[in-house]
Amino acid sequence: MKKHPAEQLTEYLAGQGLKSTSQRDTILKIFVDAGRHLSAEELYARVKKTHPGIGYATVYRTLKLLAGAGMAEERRFEDGFTRYEFKAAKGHHDHLICTRCGEIIEFENERIEALQQDVARKNRFLVKSHKLELYGLCAECQGKR
Amino acid sequence: MKKHPAEQLTEYLAGQGLKSTSQRDTILKIFVDAGRHLSAEELYARVKKTHPGIGYATVYRTLKLLAGAGMAEERRFEDGFTRYEFKAAKGHHDHLICTRCGEIIEFENERIEALQQDVARKNRFLVKSHKLELYGLCAECQGKR
DNA sequence: CGTTATATTGAAAATGGTTATCAATATCAA
DNA sequence: TTGATATTGATAACCATTTTCAATATAACG
DSSP: OOOOHHHHHHHHHHHHTOOOOHHHHHHHHHHHHTOSOEEHHHHHHHHHHHOTTSOHHHHHHHHHHHHHTTSEEEEEOTTSOEEEEEOOSOOOOEEEEETTTOOEEEEOOHHHHHHHHHHHHHTTOEEEEEEEEEEEEOHHHHHOO | OOOOHHHHHHHHHHHHTOOOOHHHHHHHHHHHHTOSOEEHHHHHHHHHHHOTTSOHHHHHHHHHHHHHTTSEEEEEOTTSOEEEEEOOSOOOOEEEEETTTOOEEEEOOHHHHHHHHHHHHHTTOEEEEEEEEEEEEOHHHHHOO
């Protein structure tokens, strides 16, 4: 049975001998509700609106914590920004990134994954993870000049 | 007729109304000779050995310049380091990256590229560039614990 | 319940890679 | 040569992210 993110976090903290705090719960909730691909700064901005008392560092720390707990993934896109993505139980996926408006579209393609394994095999390489990003213009932005 | 990198750079500089300098020539030569995937810091270290007078900033600036000239490509890998890759006339390729020893193996696979286009088409996305990186252990490192 | 050891917090300082500043210098067209 | 200007080296500035540290909150224990 799948648990709420909040419970997941609580269990993780207990298991690690760490403590539950209202800040962590708050940040997690806002992170999950916000959708995906948030930078620490963006998340902090959202947190600040309803919880002005929470500090910048705590947002950063919590994001790292969530990554450690396997609940968030840290991603560096080619534009230089590091963003975090909430990691539900859903499978691996890759990204289409619009370089004009910043939109990020997710996709998965198991044939590509299979071919990646072929490549790895030929190089006697053991793949642990991968990253595939296609940069260009989304449908919207192709019309604009 | 293909030109030496040095000539390429000279032509680019002249075309842009910029000036040729011994520092730029030196840095370019060392960059090209060094192989690929150098960080600015690594390149600076090599430059310093034979040309202690050349400054840190000049290495950074020259790398940016080369990127602007289309002679180098800036790449951010997931480990957080930005590296530059000398860009010869050779086609696009992707990377296998060993997370233990840092080795970087290049590969190309046109079937993967074709599938990427399929994905893009389905999303009405116009791909300008892409990045595919497989992280894991190289043959060497799989043996070690 | 209080107590207590210790994890966490917020604010601010520190860090690390990269870029900007600036006076001195080199380049190149005239 | 000269002169306008691009470039350089040293250093300060930047900016996102981390670390530090004293104050505070948490959770286990008595």
